[in-house]
Amino acid sequence: MSNVRMHLLVCGGTGCTSSDSLKLLDHLNESIKQHGLSEEVEVVVTGCFGFCEKGPIIKVYPDGVFYVSVKPEDAEDIVTEHIIKGRQIDRLLFTDPHGKGKLEGQKDLPFYKKQIRIALRNCGFIDPENIHESLAADGYKALGKCLTELTPDEVIDTVVQSGLRGRGGGGFPTGLKWKYTRKSKSKEKYIICNADEGDPGAFMDRSILEGDPHSVLEAMAIAGYAIGAEHGYIYIRAEYPLAIHRLVVAIDQARELGLLGEDILGTGFNFDIELRYGAGAFVCGEETALIHSIEGDRGEPFTKPPFPAESGVWNQPTCVNNVETLANISPIFLKGADWFRSIGTEKSPGTKVFALAGKVNNVGLVEVPMGITLREVIFNIGGGIKNNKKFKAVQTGGPSGGCITEEYLDIPIDYETLGSIGSMMGSGGMIVMDEDNCMVDIAKFYLEFTVDESCGKCTPCRIGNKRMFEIMVNIAKGKGTEQDLSDLRELGEIIKDTSLCGLGQTAPNPVLSTMKYFQDEYRAHVIEKRCPAGVCQDLLIYHILPDKCVGCTACARVCPVPCISGEVKKVHEIDQELCIKCGACFAKCKFNAIEKR
């Protein structure tokens, strides 16, 4: 170990392993062995670096060189050129899109410049399957401090003072949640980590669990000490096999070192954690539904009050915190509540992790201080819109959130401002859309999701959303009327007011917000029977441009109806009566001779 002069950190997150980072790892290890460097160079598999767009990623320590889009066949060059000869490999460096040439270090990249990494502090830095690397990065230090120096009330006070708010969506002050659960009198209490990250397009919780599972375990133990719970559950989606694996390993290692289990650090405090698996139900991210699911039942929500803090799992006081919220806990104790408050805005201190995805150049996970503007996130960190298209909207908050237009790009992001413009913070999904996306289609997509995921317990959500969805389908087919638009608005408001849980109360948001900001687009669908973005298939007309068609017959051969006629080397024609608008000809034509209107 003492001879190791260089570490290669290879990203082992879901994004990078999907683009062959494990094969790259094998090649690296093999090459290092072949060159007899096994004693000097160590390859470490880390959690997600966040810059998924350019994966797989390798960071070389101590040089700090940051390689992007590394392929398995690049492994040999990294060993012979970089490790042996000390020459960095230019072709694997990030190229600055603004013409500043190749950028060498992680901090030089525009993607990382504005980020402050608190929750993601160890992701891409430590080996998540080795507890000693976590310990070396101050893991469990805060737990030690809390157990030996602070009373449970002092622990809660610190969290209250920090102003930390729930990162799962609602933004409820974490310290208060702990306080209320502590107040409830009972022998048995529970702390639950909500890792049922259901918002499609958000993957920060998974990345934290994959990259730094100990930060969550430690925070759960601190929470357990504060509220008086000896049992913790982590409720995690079954769709996250890698995160589950890393959690199992982490829990075992923590138990072995006596950081979980009985008499932790000799203080007499007992605390242990059990994993519970979700089974594909979005509503289980709602805390009362989640509690039912942990009990082995259908994940249907129940009416509050009583709040889980009074009566949760097995009717005992229960505190439910989200993964990212918990990942913020240890730094608050190590650096102080004032330090935490100094970041972000007054009402929303700290940072937020966003999963930046969609039509943006740099897809990935970004952790930024609250109060940053959407423009900075999308255009500076995200590198702007793909293929130089025009920005149209950004959707925040997932199926519960709304779409935000260009005019609001400069407002500072926090819980309140996003709410005031018809969207919400949610879990931090941020999907960027360009001029080619149809807002009616997007709203229909989200509504289909919530209809599919509605648990069916309360009528407004079960039936109301279904009716809204049917109206949206009609509009997309060109069968919508002006009456439909006012019906949508009315139904949406009623569903928001009368649904039982958060899912139903927010389900109409994507429709209502797009109707508000993209009224012209709705009217084009309803009145002119036209989809301006060219997405809604039933409203499209495919048409062959005579001056571009060379008569190659490719379109006629691929047409499933068939509705395209024409002789070889002569201009073809589409019979609009027969055309089913499948778009196969449009996709096949190499001469851009088919126009979509």
Add this chain to the structure above:
Amino acid sequence: MAGKKIHGGYLELQDYIDSIKDKRGALIAVLHKAQHIFGYLSDEVILFISEKLDLPSSKIYGVISFYSYFTTKPRGENVVNVCLGTACFVRGADAIMKEFERELKIHTGETTEDGKYTLSGLRCIGACGLAPVVMINDKVYGRVEVDQVKKIIDENKSEIITNMEEINE
């Protein structure tokens, strides 16, 4: 042969149930295990669990039908999952899904007649940087384009054949 294998499966499931100390709330974990062993949850399996956990089979069925992860129908040898999460959707996942439906001649949620493929949609595997994403069994295909769909299916077809050859050897 088949009977023996199923018998072994029940023994494994029974061992698993016996190993759970606190059976409170264990149902979902048991269903995960059962589906892992048998591939799907048949009526026989449901009745078996009902007896072992002392729960009414109606309740178990209610739980199974609530969660999309559980299936009461056998699945194909290859499960094709097209990610329909938002990031994939805005980058054209629905067109990819349609192409799979066309190539495999089945609808989402169905299995081909020869039992080779099951096609289904999935809500976000978190590889949004590679959108649109398709997962076949455990293999992830990123940045999929419509005209690659046939190639992807063929690629997996040949993998099955290689595996069969290995088995025959």
